[in-house]
Amino acid sequence: MQNSPCTGFETPFGMSRRSALASLGGGLGSVALSQLMGSAEAAPHAPSFLSAAPKAKRVIYLFQAGGPSHMDLFDHKPKLREEQGKELPDSIRKGQRLTGMSGNQASLPLVGSPFEFAQHGKGGTWMCDQLPYTSKVADEITVVNSMYTEAINHGPGVTFMQSGSQLAGRPSIGSWMSYGLGSMNKNLPSFVVLVTKDKGGQPLVSRLWGSGFLPGKHDGVRFRADKDAVLYLNNPKGLDRKSRRKMLDRLEALHQHQLAKNGDDALETRIAQYEMGFRMQTSIPEVTDLTTESDATFELYGEGARKPGTFAANCLLARRLAEQGVQFIQLYHQGWDHHGGVPGGIKKQCKETDQPSAALITDLKQRGLLEDTLVVWGGEFGRTNYCQGKFNATNFGRDHHPRCFSIWMAGGGVKGGYTHGQTDDYGYNVVDGGVHVHDFHATMLHLLGIDHERLTYQYQGRHFRLTDVHGHVVKDILA
């Protein structure tokens, strides 16, 4: 009934009777901790999965859906240009599986990056010339060139990155964090999702920010670029805030009366939730209103930031949410699935993401937030060093590639100006410092002060973790 963080405690953390009631059939810790953190009650003792000193208090995850091409962005591979047009050597492929899209191609010709690479910052971080802004903040970030995954298609790949399992049904990272750390802001959800508007590409699915088998309150809340930023946030037409306040006052009076009659503490929760809903009706429009930002800020993020729902606007909104104590801010930007048209496609994607991503780092830093905010940029896998479809040096495609890919992380306790891990000369296999998806999750939780082996939830008789039964903290990237 309880989950392992609570092992040994009959009433963990001075849990109220209400919590005990609410926990029926779930993990006690599932309610206990969130409730503890959500309310301002003092903690009698810290839960066992928390370490003494978290480096990061919040995460902004700039997810680049589709699989950005590592060797066209961060992982510089001059050899591919030298051997352009030659077949992918069997000694490199080693018979590993390819997707059904190019796996049956009669020929797999190598193709080099059409972009120029240079080293940036004191750390000499390699980046391509399509990242002029990110290259200027190179010394704030760790580039990981040795990420690898097990999935070769988008659905399983994104699900794996976001929940630690390729299959549907597990809680997402943000839900785990909400479950583990509760909420720091009484007026906003602790896990907010922002999806770039009107982007095509491989479809996203709402369970990516779902709570799986965790209680539903740990679902990510998607903020839409719409007047109802959250579903049904606004009062219906004709009902003003004063009227609503009076309705809620009467509703509370009914509930208090009911509580006195039946003694069910669940009513206390219900009253509190209606109040929070009421506060959200103002706090969410406030936080999503970007018009109060200065011209200098819009200059920093790029003019796109003025248009709601763009990646730039979402980056800026992410900063505002971070300021308000939202702990997990998940952005999604689609469009990196370049089976064809790599050169043009990457140029376009970089134009949309490079400046705002870098601006977010700069902005967080100038506000003193970068040191305890972990920013992550990356997708679900890399792309093949060989060309998919017709070979053409100036306009070619690349297929999915799980054996290595690049992401970057900044702030929140990771090194700046550092490049982690190495792939072979063909950008095909990891040769040093491999970071598996589970390692990435373990490291992320570690930075938040959470022991990934101890943050568990019992479901179907098993103590589930974000990292399954794997994962090692990548110590090399810790500042």
Place this chain on the structure above:
Amino acid sequence: MRFYISIFLIFTGGLSHGKEIDFNRDVRPIISDKCFKCHGPDATNQKSEFRIDTLEHATEDLGDYFGVVAGNLKKSETHWRIHSDDPTDIMPPPEAKMKLSPKEIAILDQWIEEGAKYADHWAFVPIPETIPVPELKSDEAKSPIDAFVQQRLAEEGFEPSKETTREKWLRRVTFDLTGLPPTVDELEAFLADQSPKAYEKIVDNLFSRDSYAERMTGEWLNVARYSDTYGFQVDRDRTVWPWRDWVIQSFKDNLPYDDFITWQLAGDLLPNPTRDQILATTFNRLHPQKVEGGSVPEEFRTEYVSDRLHTYGTAFLGLTMECCRCHDHKYDPTTAKDYYQLSAFFSNIDEAGLYSFFTPAVPTPTLWLPDENQSKKLALLEKDIATSENALGTIAESTTETFTTWAKTNPLVEVTQPVASFSFEPKEKSAFANSIKDGEPAKSSNKNTTVEGRIGKGVKLTGDDAITLPVGNFTRDDEFSISLWINTPDVKERAVVFSRSKAWTDAASRGYELLLEEGKLSAALIHFYPGNAMRVRAKEALPPGKWKHVSMTYDGSSKASGLKLYVDGDPIETEVVWDNLTREITGGGSDTIVIGQRMRDNGFKNGLVDEFKVFEHQLSPAEAAGIAGNSKTISPDIGFYRSTIEKEATATKAALTKHRQERSELVKKIPEIMVMQESGSSRQNYLLDRGLYSNRGEPVSPDTPHFLPPIPEDTPKDRLALAQWTVADNNPLTARVTVNRYWQMLFGNGLVSTTEDFGSQGHVPSHPALLDWLARDFTANGWNVQHLLKQMVLSATYRQESEVRSGELVTQDPTNTLLYRFPAPRLSAEMIRDNALAVSGLLADKTGGPSVKPYDIEVSFKPSKIGKGDDLYRRSLYTYWKQTAPAPLMTTLNASKRDVCRVRLEKTDTPLQGLVMLNSPQFVEAARHLATDLVTKHGDDENAIILEAFQRLTTRAPDETEHQILADLLTEQKAHFTSNLPAAKELIAAGNSPAPTEEQVADIAAATTLVTTLMNFDEGITKR
């Protein structure tokens, strides 16, 4: 579980106070959770030689120590280890990140001292034939259920709560059995009925309603992971609601639950199955299905089979099968072998791992769902076709002589001309000339190069570049033939020589094709591969490095016997791989023949082709030989004579073709649904190492888990045997799992609160004897669900007040495990929405049919257009369920997401729920409808408005305080809206139904706020 123990300890003053240890209740939960991972059933994957899961293992002589010595603490290593404070000795070790509490240590000690008695896991022990019912001591008891509950309460020093009001019981039972609230009239009738059978009459009446079947169906859809889309990423719509309507019908008919299970698992295997029995098996196909390009079909087929097994395990056996996919279970006796043996039952159907991206084909196997008219027409056409086929046979016999006569005067005839012919002489402007039609050449990339051919020049194919012909969009009713010279450079594992088909897996190979499979010619006509297709394959491989002439001929019969292959002019021996083509082979795009390449398939790399000819008739053997010999004339054979010369034969064939075409047109319109149908061939299944589809280990055959009673020896082990085993009298799990889930449906929690897990890590039952009694009573009464539910809702336990009692006892049982009161769970998402529709009179009175799109579908993550009229007001059961973006109103209110089988839902309050119930058009429109009704009826009689609103929303009258609060609300809102009439008009126009035309705009607006408030009031959303 621990929680349960702690309660127990408090109640009894601790185990040390004389109560003997019960292994299943006290010890198993501890050692399962804390020890089994390293010292449990999964022996192969653990480092330690010590196992504590059975007595034999625990007490084994391990050389220099004994893990457990029964009755002797000091000699038991376990005792020392759990007491140790040395990090190298202590158990569990520090790296396990788990500790034993002092109480748990004390229990283990006491258990060893008392002789380390083991017992079989309670859930695997057969359900006793009879379970003695405790003596009824209280007058309150209404059923044996109460005897069990009250006995336990008395043991722990509790009194049951007193009986709740008739109002509250009626509200509870009406929601529980129909998902809807009682009406005010129903309440009044019930209050007036003083007969002793008043309660029972209500229950019987509720059972008779469609809304009962709908309510029960809703519960089952969560178990069955029902959705109206395929799921995964692309998530297209699929038509499976006819299965949902079958579920409704079966609850309406009160189909015995053992049949309900058997039909769903294996209805297709019952003798002479009815349409409904086959339709029921759609249950097994409701898992997510994949279409994403580039996916490996076998990976996902394996996934589907696993999902079927997981759903089966959770829904019927309460076993968590998932763990055993990769290794033996860490806690339960289930092994990986058990897993793959059990999953093998679900594997033997002709399915593809991917559904078709380019066509709307329903993934096979399928059941046709013709309407009555279509059935009749189809039967007539089949008859016509059979008649024509017979006539053709008779003619064939009678023409032998006339042919001989004719052949004497016609020793040589010209070969019938092809409709297109390409000899692949050097190209003009990247096109190959068509010697039949000048303006219609074949297009090709320059990468396919001109080489020496069999006759003049030919083409060498790259395997990645196509030669596209201008012809070839044949239907399955057409005769056609294709001939060509080919020269394969090597023995191809798989290569596409030519096809009329958009893609391989992405179109389920829709069309026709000639492949090389392991070097053998393989011809097929395909609707959806492999379940609706025909394929014949050569028995011998084509020799590599040689020019061979190949003809593929087809007679338009939709039968494999009509598909023939010739090599160098001679018919070759073939085997029939598939012969079940019943639907069209056109569609999907790419309507003409393509040589040498197909989307995401293996092309004919370095293959040579020459002299490609396409014919609009079935070549006779003489013609095939003539073409292979490149002669312009042939000695005609009887086949040629019949198909081209003999008038009666050609006329009858033309009539046959017409009938077949009519059938095809009709069949296209007949809907299909995915079902189970055993494959003609039986598939070899394997143990998959770490669960990976590609890591095949030892071969396995279908069988049930080794630790449960076996399937009788003389029964063939197929799905039907599995279904019968599942509901067999000696199956210890199914009945317990079922009654427990229905208990949960009514009481909010199961007697086993881990409804999904009856294994070692699940919770022990709070009332074991009651669980067994219910299970036995259920099966003894013919698995009668209504009988079971009736027992429960009429019991005193169900009729108790829900008030939380203050005092010490309550703090000892905060979770109400002992059932000293009715637990008052919150209403489900479906009930909350349906309640709003019902009380406002908006609820559409209609059962079954396609799913509908109410307001919130328009604002879901993947929005689509909402429906009109009734579609907005149907019960939530009918809300269109898209797996990747389920109806947001429903999920906000904690509806099951139905992505996997879930038998237990967490209901948690969030601020977003309030926003939905206060602001969404669905709720506001319902509120203003009820408000209009009230104002129309009661005018400005505020008291009457309040009274009726309260009654409709809570099934009782308000007390004085409540009345006053609401009167204040009404007064202040009326004042506000009277001075803000435009606002009032806006509010009462919410939703798509026409706004009220009444003049009392402010009154209706104010009453709307009153109703909205009550819709959010505790008793509007909780079963009190």
